[in-house]
Amino acid sequence: MLLPILLVIASGMAHAVWSLFTKRSLNKSVFLWSIMMLCTVLLLPTLITELWHNPLSGGAYALLLLSVILQAVYSWLLSQTYELGDLSQIYPIMRGTSTLLVPIIGVIFLRESLSLFGWIGILFMLSGFIILSGVGSRRKHPGAPKQSLKPVLMALSVGLVTTSYVFVDKLNLQHISPLALLEVTNIGFVAGLTPQVLRSKALRKEWQVNRSTILLGAILNPGSYLLFLFAMQQAPMAHISPLRETGTVFATFLGILVLKEQQGLKRIVCSIIITCGIILIGMWG
Numbered sequence: 001m002l003l004p005i006l007l008v009i010a011s012g013m014a015h016a017v018w019s020l021f022t023k024r025s026l027n028k029s030v031f032l033w034s035i036m037m038l039c040t041v042l043l044l045p046t047l048i049t050e051l052w053h054n055p056l057s058g059g060a061y062a063l064l065l066l067s068v069i070l071q072a073v074y075s076w077l078l079s080q081t082y083e084l085g086d087l088s089q090i091y092p093i094m095r096g097t098s099t100l101l102v103p104i105i106g107v108i109f110l111r112e113s114l115s116l117f118g119w120i121g122i123l124f125m126l127s128g129f130i131i132l133s134g135v136g137s138r139r140k141h142p143g144a145p146k147q148s149l150k151p152v153l154m155a156l157s158v159g160l161v162t163t164s165y166v167f168v169d170k171l172n173l174q175h176i177s178p179l180a181l182l183e184v185t186n187i188g189f190v191a192g193l194t195p196q197v198l199r200s201k202a203l204r205k206e207w208q209v210n211r212s213t214i215l216l217g218a219i220l221n222p223g224s225y226l227l228f229l230f231a232m233q234q235a236p237m238a239h240i241s242p243l244r245e246t247g248t249v250f251a252t253f254l255g256i257l258v259l260k261e262q263q264g265l266k267r268i269v270c271s272i273i274i275t276c277g278i279i280l281i282g283m284w285g
Contacts, residue, residue: 004235005243007227012247014224016091020254021213021220023087029079029196030206035217036075036189043183043222050180060175064184067172070165071188077158079193085151088255088267089132092248092274093152097159098166099245099278100125117284124277128270170232178229182222245278 018035025031056064081090100122103114114122132152165185172181197203207214231240252271256264 004231007231011227012244016247016251018217018220027202028082033193038218039222040186047183068188072192074161075189075192081154086261088252090155091251093155094158098163121277121280128274
């Protein structure tokens with residue numbers, strides 16, 4: 001069990017670092033498209049070879065298509081969310097939403113039950129989300145602009161789509177290898193951003209300014225999810241998925257220390273509260 005745990009924690013850390021690179025980029029859509037396109041080109045022969053030698057059933061291809069669609073929606077929402085909000089505000093919400101939604105859906109619609117620790121975990125996460133959203137907080141100065149809820153709502157939407165594609169990809173792993181599935185998700189991700197990239201005409205400038213972080217992000221972005229896919233092959237998703245969100249605290253620290261974002265102490269505390277809630281639900285909920 002130690003190996004999948006280490007893989008999942010490494011996955012969370014890698015995800016936090018490429019998220020930092022994205023937030024620092026000039027054009028979020030172009031940056032995300034660039035780091036994913038490199039891996040997409042490299043892995044395309046792997047996908048073609050596997051499907052050629054091991055053709056799938058119609059239902060399996062339908063699941064792959066659903067994964068492509070979800071990834072396209074996810075990539076568009078992700079680029080817009082990074083444009084609107086601070087990393088230390090939106091990242092904990094994006095990463096924690098899926099862990100919050102799954103048990104709530106189970107209790108309401110599937111008549112499942114939660115332990116006391118599970119309900120405490122949900123309370124922790126809801127508290128962290130509400131504080132990060134700024135709902136009910138007072139403005140420091142009479143003329144200061146009111147904090148917008150749009151980044152928070154976008155981050156919640158990203159979390160909802162993430163929940164959906166993780167479940168779909170868990171099913172896809174019954175029919176296809178992690179590397180081939182990674183290529184399927186890459187294709188969907190790139191397709192979702194291509195219209196914005198073409199309209200922006202900012203591809204050359206982004207590469208001129210951020211060439212090194214694009215190349216490093218091209219390793220960390222698909223690498224983070226590939227590590228998670230390998231971990232899911234070796235351990236139940238319900239046991240290991242919450243551990244991936246330890247990267248939430250790391251990303252919050254990066255946003256505050258590297259990007260010099262405001263409300264540092266409050267956001268660090270919120271990210272720790274949300275992470276504790278995730279672990280409570282995942283381990284003992």
